[in-house]
Amino acid sequence: MTGADTLHRYPTSTLPFELVNNYGPTECTVVATSGRVRPDIAAKGLPTIGRPIANTSIYILDENLQQVPTGAEGELCIGGVGVARGYLNRQALTSEKFIADRFSLEPDARLYRTGDLARYLDNGEIAYRGRVDEQIKILGYRIEPAEVERVLNRHSAIESSVVVARGDEKRLAAYLVISNGKIPTALELRRLVTSELPEYMAPSIFVRLDKLPTTPNGKVDRTVLPEPDLDNTLRDESFVAPRTTIEKRLGTTLSSLLNLNEVSITDNFFLLGGHSLLGTQVIARIRSTFGVDLTLRALFESPTIAELSSEIENLIIARVENMSEEEALQLLA
Known part of the structure; x- marks a missing residue:
């Protein structure tokens, strides 16, 4: 039997016993749903948390506390005899989490809002989807x-x-x-x-x-959880430190925008989490730092520091070659 945390894997066919996945918070006497987990190599989702146990009701509700259709995602709420009275000396939290059970015929019945996301499957089992506050x-x-x-x-x-x-x-x-x-x-x-x-x-x-x-x-x-750094982060290739002044300045810019301690000159900006909106900030920083105008397309075509530095260097050279002698002297001043 499993409990306490999310079950991520299906059992192998050679397991010498049946695997039962239980689900339920302490506020509902620990177990609210239960189900056998069969071996399934081709399964695409997490193992289900089964069906409601006896004397327990499970409702999947939307933001307005209305039931959602089968297959739709919502907050898992629990009703039945296992629901606790509330939290000791914490009236505000009790009022927030324990609400009237409008689906029950019992006049004083209550539901517990678990904060878990789930959905009912066509076969009546419940698929756990994660936490509302972790979405x-x-x-x-x-x-x-x-x-x-x-x-x-x-x-x-x-x-x-x-x-x-x-x-x-x-x-x-x-x-x-x-x-x-x-x-x-x-x-x-x-x-x-x-x-x-x-x-x-x-x-x-x-x-x-x-x-x-x-x-x-x-x-x-x-x-x-610790901040990602050079020592604990997995890479596609070995880390290559910036070599030139342009690469070093670009490295500082990208590290700042991507919230990383260091960026290898071979790291792909977009694989590190960059996107077009963040790319416009990169372009603006390059204009401010190097005085050249780079296009967003150039960033897509040259997404590493090494490639981008080469593009910037070519633009700087072109700019200097087109300068008058007076402009060149002002640049050197």
């Missing part, structure tokens, strides 16, 4: 970290993972615990994610950890 929105897209973690955890070298948004520009970062000596590259992991999920759900940064930090109750503590 990420990047460039208008809503992303469920659990979906990305599910795909990453299928890699033979990954023992566990957690996906979060980092920085003001909200870039996806995946934190990984490697289970054996073979360390995958960032490119390999991006290709794995995009083989099943849309491009915008692929993390731009992959951070290797010895173990994931946990709270006292055993949950992953996302608040203390």
Whole structure:
């Protein structure tokens, strides 16, 4: 039997016992749903959390606390005899999380709002989708970290993972615990994610950890995950430090905009989480720093520091060659 955290994997056909996945918060007497998890090599989603146990009702509700259709996503709310009375000496939180059960015939029945996202499947089982407060929105897209973690955890070298948004520009970062000596590259992991999920759900940064930090109750503590740095970040190639003045200034610019400590001159701006809106800021910084106008198309065609430096150098040379003697003297002054 499983509990306490999300089940990411299906059992193998050689497992000598049946696997049962239980779900339920402490506020509802620990278990609210339960279901057997069968071996399924071709499964695309997380194992389900089964069906409601006896004397328990599960409702999937929208923001207006109305039931959503089968297959639609909403907040999982629990009713029935297992629902607690509330939190001791915390009336405000009790009022927020324990609400009237309008679907019950019992006059004083209440629902507990779990804060979990889920949906009912056609077969009556419930698919867990992650936490409402962990849902990420990047460039208008809503992303469920659990979906990305599910795909990453299928890699033979990954023992566990957690996906979060980092920085003001909200870039996806995946934190990984490697289970054996073979360390995958960032490119390999991006290709794995995009083989099943849309491009915008692929993390731009992959951070290797010895173990994931946990709270006292055993949950992953996302608040203390370390910042990505040169030592813990997986790369496609070995780190190559900036060599010229232009490369060094570009490295400083990109590190600042991407919220990274360092950027290799061979790192692809867009694979590090860059996008067209951030690209316009890069272009503006280049204009301010080097006095040349670079197009956004040039950034797409030359997305590394090494390539971009060459473009900037050519523009500077062209600008100097077209200067009058007086302008050149002013530039050198």
